[in-house]
Each structure stands twice: as C-alpha cells, then as structure tokens.
Amino acid sequence: MNDSALFEPFPHYVDARKVFSQKGKFAGELSNEKFNRLQALLVEGYFSVSAELTFSIGDRGRKMIEGAVEAQVSVACQRCLKPLELTLADDIRLALVQDEEAAAKLDGEIEPWIEAEYRLDPANIVEEQLLLAMPLAAYHDQNECQIELPSSNADEAVSAERDQNPFAILKELKK
C-alpha cells in the first residue's frame, strides 16, 4: 500500500494520549473557520489552508509532530494597499511538551509545542506555523503596484471613501 493512502482527513481534535503511539497521519484542507488569528491579518476574501501532519514517538520517547503547511492568502500590499496574493508554506518539526521546562530541554532544531491538555487541535498547530511564515511586510512587484498618484483623482477618491465609510464623514467634519 502506498504510504500516502494512510493519511486521514483532519479531525477537529486529536487525543494526545493516543495519536502519537498510533502514528496518526492527517492530510488535506482545513476549515477556514478555525483560522481567526490568521484571517485577522488578511484582506477580505478567499483563502485556503492545507497541511500534512504526522504524529509519532521519536528519539527518547519524544512526541513528534512533523509535516508541512501551505496556505493561499491575500494580504494588503504595503506600498499600494491593494490585495496581494501570497503562498505561505513551511515545514513543521515540533515536539509536544507539557511546560516551558521540558521545552528548554529540546534540541535546537526541534521546536516545542507546549500543551498540557490531552486534546490537541491540529488547526491550532497549523495556524501557529502559518503566522510564523507570514512576511512582516509584503509588496507587489514594483511594476504591478497600483499606486494612486496625487492628482485630480484625489477628490474623487475622498468622496468614494465617504460613500463607503460613515466614519470618513466624521473625519471630514472634524477638519
């Protein structure tokens, strides 16, 4: 049997008392509802998250969580503020530990996942990795940026903004 055939779709939770010894393997797309913190960093619209996670017992009985995450997202370009599509991708190599003390004992290349509860939400792990993979600032290629030049269009832009946003009117009134 092909190894990839053993991957199951992601459950809402896995039980840390069993999933490592049972070598749980999960792959596929995760529900967007689980990614509130990621979504807060994105511009509105479509995004998708998929991942592949393997749970196993590693060296010295370590509870290892390994795999990869990938997401298609739209963020605001920091030059023109228009949407910019990004692919976030990262590898995961974590060891489940119960506290900071155990985390400090891990080898350099293994990151700790600190969780005292036995209920683990795979989406939490995936989201954390995606947040780490987010660039601090993202930009279109220079020639693709849609910078609005300060011109006679500026007045139009203000009135358009006013139509969309009642707070913009307040701002205008305060001037």
Ligand SMILES: [Zn+2]
């Ligand atoms: Zn741009």
